[in-house]
Amino acid sequence: MPKLKTHKAIAKRFRVTKKGKIIKRKNGQDHFKTRETGELTRSRRRDISLDNVQDKKNIRSFIPYKN
Numbered sequence: 001m002p003k004l005k006t007h008k009a010i011a012k013r014f015r016v017t018k019k020g021k022i023i024k025r026k027n028g029q030d031h032f033k034t035r036e037t038g039e040l041t042r043s044r045r046r047d048i049s050l051d052n053v054q055d056k057k058n059i060r061s062f063i064p065y066k067n
Contacts, residue, residue, distance in 0.1 A: 007062035014050075014059055016066045022050045022059055 014024050026044045033041060050056055 004064040006065065010059060010062040011066070014063065016060075016063070022056055023047045024050065 014022050016022055025047055029044050050059070
């Protein structure tokens, strides 16, 4: 059976923790930040974990060699 290919765009955006959670960066961190409140800016520094089970299954199928 041939090796499975990793979807590179998804591999760059998501990572899998040791316990199997899928973590992603919050969006909107790049530019046009002067208009935002400090609370919004600070909340975007933290990574978020995915909750939707179907999304997790799809992402795991695209990155087969990361747990």
